[in-house]
Amino acid sequence: MGAPIVNELTLADFELENHVRGALKAAVQGDNDFYNQLLGVIHQKEYLSAEEVALLVTCLRAITGAVSSIDIVHHHALLAAVLRMSLWDYEVDVMDVLVEFIVSLASSSGDFVDLCLEMLVSNFMPLSTYYSEEYLKNPQGLYKKRQVLDRVHSTFQSIATVVPFSPVRLGIIVKDKMPSILQKEHLMSMYVENILMLESGVMGDIVGRTVLMALVDRLIELDVELTWDDILQDDFCKGIFDMDLEDLEGHIEFHNADSSELTREALFQNIFCGNNIVIAEKLDSLLVLTFEHLQSCYNSGRLSQVFETLILSFKKTILTAYKSKFAQFIMFYACSLDPENCGEFFANEVLNIFLRNENPEWRMSAVAYLSSYLSRAKFLSASFVATILESVVDWCFQYCKVHEGAIYPKNRSVFYAGCQAIMYVLCFRMKQMLVIPRFNSGRLLKRIEDILGHPLKPMQACLPSIVEEFVELTQKNGLFPSLETFQSRTDLENCRTFGGVQRLDMFFPFDPCLLRKSDRYIHPNYVYWSMVRNSYEDDEHEVIEEEVEVYDGFDEFACSLDKMSITPRPDNMLKMPSRIRPSTSPESL
Amino acid sequence: MEGSKECEANLVIYLHPSKANCVNDAIHGELTSIMFTYNEILEGVILAYDPVCCSKLAKILPGVEPYFGVRLKAKFIVFNPTPDMLLEGKVVKVTRTAICAEVLGFAWASILDEDIREDFKHCIVKKKRGPEGNSKHAFASQTHKKHMIKVGNTVRFVVKSFDGEMLHITGSMLGNNTGNSEWLDRHVGQWSQADRVSNKRIKEDAGDEKSENKNSSKRKRDQD
Numbered sequence: 004m005g006a007p008i009v010n011e012l013t014l015a016d017f018e019l020e021n022h023v024r025g026a027l028k029a030a031v032q033g034d035n036d037f038y039n040q041l042l043g044v045i046h047q048k049e050y051l052s053a054e055e056v057a058l059l060v061t062c063l064r065a066i067t068g069a070v071s072s073i074d075i076v077h078h079h080a081l082l083a084a085v086l087r088m089s090l091w092d093y094e095v096d097v098m099d100v101l102v103e104f105i106v107s108l109a110s111s112s113g114d115f116v117d118l119c120l121e122m123l124v125s126n127f128m129p130l131s132t133y134y135s136e137e138y139l140k141n142p143q144g145l146y147k148k149r150q151v152l153d154r155v156h157s158t159f160q161s162i163a164t165v166v167p168f169s170p171v172r173l174g175i176i177v178k179d180k181m182p183s184i185l186q187k188e189h190l191m192s193m194y195v196e197n198i199l200m201l202e203s204g205v206m207g208d209i210v211g212r213t214v215l216m217a218l219v220d221r222l223i224e225l226d227v228e229l230t231w232d233d234i235l236q237d238d239f240c241k242g243i244f245d246m247d248l249e250d251l252e253g254h255i256e257f258h259n260a261d262s263s264e265l266t267r268e269a270l271f272q273n274i275f276c277g278n279n280i281v282i283a284e285k286l287d288s289l290l291v292l293t294f295e296h297l298q299s300c301y302n303s304g305r306l307s308q309v310f311e312t313l314i315l316s317f318k319k320t321i322l323t324a325y326k327s328k329f330a331q332f333i334m335f336y337a338c339s340l341d342p343e344n345c346g347e348f349f350a351n352e353v354l355n356i357f358l359r360n361e362n363p364e365w366r367m368s369a370v371a372y373l374s375s376y377l378s379r380a381k382f383l384s385a386s387f388v389a390t391i392l393e394s395v396v397d398w399c400f401q402y403c404k405v406h407e408g409a410i411y412p413k414n415r416s417v418f419y420a421g422c423q424a425i426m427y428v429l430c431f432r433m434k435q436m437l438v439i440p441r442f443n444s445g446r447l448l449k450r451i452e453d454i455l456g457h458p459l460k461p462m463q464a465c466l467p468s469i470v471e472e473f474v475e476l477t478q479k480n481g482l483f484p485s486l487e488t489f490q491s492r493t494d495l496e497n498c499r500t501f502g503g504v505q506r507l508d509m510f511f512p513f514d515p516c517l518l519r520k521s522d523r524y525i526h527p528n529y530v531y532w533s534m535v536r537n538s539y540e541d542d543e544h545e546v547i548e549e550e551v552e553v554y555d556g557f558d559e560f561a562c563s564l565d566k567m568s569i570t571p572r573p574d575n576m577l578k579m580p581s582r583i584r585p586s587t588s589p590e591s592l
Numbered sequence: 593m594e595g596s597k598e599c600e601a602n603l604v605i606y607l608h609p610s611k612a613n614c615v616n617d618a619i620h621g622e623l624t625s626i627m628f629t630y631n632e633i634l635e636g637v638i639l640a641y642d643p644v645c646c647s648k649l650a651k652i653l654p655g656v657e658p659y660f661g662v663r664l665k666a667k668f669i670v671f672n673p674t675p676d677m678l679l680e681g682k683v684v685k686v687t688r689t690a691i692c693a694e695v696l697g698f699a700w701a702s703i704l705d706e707d708i709r710e711d712f713k714h715c716i717v718k719k720k721r722g723p724e725g726n727s728k729h730a731f732a733s734q735t736h737k738k739h740m741i742k743v744g745n746t747v748r749f750v751v752k753s754f755d756g757e758m759l760h761i762t763g764s765m766l767g768n769n770t771g772n773s774e775w776l777d778r779h780v781g782q783w784s785q786a787d788r789v790s791n792k793r794i795k796e797d798a799g800d801e802k803s804e805n806k807n808s809s810k811r812k813r814d815q816d
Contacts, residue, residue, distance in 0.1 A: 067689075068688060068689055069689075070689060070690075071689055071690065071705065071706060107687060107689065107690070110685060110690060110692045110702055111689075111690060111702055112755075112762075113758025113759070113760030114755075114758070116758060164684050164685060165685050165692045165694075165700060165702075166760075167694060167699075167700055167759075168628075168698065
């Protein structure tokens with residue numbers, strides 16, 4: 004008697020299960036008739052009629068009941084066929100029975116756990132081109148997405164109930180199967196959405212750290228793909244604070260037809276051209292997803308816990324990456340959400356790296372992060388900034404004492420980086436520091452004066468534009484009289500060797516974010532140079548009232564793209580600051 | 593519970609130079625990292641450790657990062673269930689085809705329907721009160737109505753095999769000494785008597801078989 008024909012059977016469920024068991028056992032012996040029929044039913048995918056769907060559901064249910072008879076070697080074809088099924092290709096009745104099979108399969112043997120988890124992870128994104136970016140944005144697409152992803156994540160939990168260590172395996176699989184940076188933006192975003200759902204779900208305690216660190220790794224990978232070749236200027240004589248508009252003209256191709264107003268959009272398109280724009284937009288989207296996730300973590304009281312992972316990731320990946328451009332803004336945003344805990348914790352951790360780490364390049368990178376952060380973070384109190392600055396000053400002072408008389412002392416570059424950091428922060432925060440008694444006391448100011456006037460000549464080694472701005476400000480405020488004789492002369496050798504081949508002397512990691520969508524999250528808590536500069540200007544410069552008011556009351560600063568435009572004014576004596584510059588080219592606005 | 597044993601081992605742990613000022617913490621960190629994973633040398637999953645004594649001297653390895661090796665003795669409790677051992681686990685899932693249980697919080701066991709004795713049948717238990725969706729899968733004994741296995745119960749089973757890498761135990765409930773642990777403990781007499789009866793029957797059958805074989809061989813000799 005031959006094998007029964009699958010779609011002609013009228014059996015109760017348990018009878019069909021017994022048939023399937025029999026078929027699986029027979030397949031081991033070499034009799035594949037019924038087994039092949041089952042395979043044929045599973046392989047049917049497109050344009051299934053109602054009857055075909057019912058048959059598929061029935062067969063899957065029967066295979067679920069016979070899962071104990073499935074062998075990973077002998078039934079490889081059946082396993083491959085079922086595990087290759089995508090929830091996106093079917094309606095809910097097939098989806099439900101498929102996930103039931105996955106849970107039963109994972110529960111039956113350890114051999115199947117990884118396979119089941121991989122199948123579910125592959126359902127983070129639709130493989131079919133039918134699910135285009137436009138389709139997934141419309142209500143139908145969103146509904147389908149919800150149907151699939153809710154089932155995927157609830158199946159993870161069902162498996163975790165039975166297999167206690169499955170979240171650990173899941174974290175590794177999610178990390179390994181993360182799409183490459185070449186994947187389309189909307190698919191990458193979907194994968195990251197799923198990662199963040201895992202992090203905030205019930206398995207977040209176990210799987211959260213792995214997946215978050217994998218996400219940061221991917222952000223850095225995208226970040227380092229961005230090239231600044233067209234705009235890198237190695238001419239360090241240009242001021243980093245004041246950038247003449249003429250310098251940009253050579254790079255600007257786009258002008259508004261009605262006026263010569265250069266919009267941020269235009270600059271963005273000019274700087275990010277070709278492949279850069281695709282990568283930048285991917286990075287922008289992923290950063291926005293991360294920011295929104297951090298916001299929800301803060302709302303649910305979990306930000307401190309997530310921040311511990313972010314700090315680890317920062318030390319391991321962001322700090323050690325070559326001049327990360329935008330990925331570090333996740334730290335900035337997280338700190339802005341909780342300045343007292345996260346904000347101050349981050350500053351202390353970075354300070355620690357500068358003071359105690361063995362690697363000089365990481366120390367220089369750390370102090371660059373520290374100075375840029377202390378200068379740009381609107382949410383940090385002046386007293387906290389003073390405390391941190393004092394630690395940097397004390398280190399530099401001790402360095403001077405220890406290396407008194409040495410010609411080429413060790414870690415000279417780290418010392419110069421520390422000095423530049425002090426000057427940089429004071430350029431932004433001078434006015435605030437002077438009202439703090441701790442700073443304004445004789446001890447700290449005297450130490451700064453001694454450091455900057457030391458025979459190692461840090462003022463000749465640091466970037467001229469920072470030094471000039473610093474000297475100008477100190478003269479206006481009547482500080483450091485001994486430095487007044489300093490002449491704007493650059494010690495070329497010291498300048499070049501201080502930053503090394505990587506030019507870490509020109510690294511300002513928290514310079515304005517050039518990514519449009521991300522910047523909207525950063526902008527409200529960000530200090531722009533023009534806000535600070537205008538508060539220092541006297542009557543000789545035209546004062547822009549709203550910006551002066553903003554300096555005194557940052558909260559009133561309107562977040563508007565129009566205000567970020569640069570309008571050349573022929574009668575303006577001001578050197579118009581260029582707000583949009585990549586941090587590798589000297590600028591600090 | 594069977595399956596765990598104590599053992600002592602001599603170890604050398606190689607630590608990064610940065611751990612030189614906190615050797616004890618580093619040793620604890622290294623030993624913690626191997627817990628709840630299968631160790632081939634100790635032949636089991638490490639559940640607990642106790643460093644007994646540690647040498648004051650350490651050998652420094654040559655290399656770019658000069659790791660140093662600390663010698664120590666440590667006691668371990670190792671979990672390695674072998675076939676025919678009796679184990680218990682908390683039932684986390686019951687389906688028509690399997691009972692899944694969690695063992696010691698980190699390992700998982702599955703008892704498939706073909707390894708569950710005929711006496712137990714799958715059923716759906718409906719709650720008398722509450723919404724209809726509160727029905728649960730269970731396995732119930734046909735001979736002892738109150739002997740039931742549901743989610744949340746502790747199940748006692750015999751080990752068939754143990755996959756150390758996946759921490760997965762395949763179990764069976766063919767013997768009368770397996771089932772719901774609480775029921776088995778309260779009704780020792782019943783299942784052990786049943787056991788004695790079935791064992792006696794098995795022995796009698798075996799004895800009958802032997803005597804039959806003797807008689808047939810005697811008849812054969814007589815015929816010859």
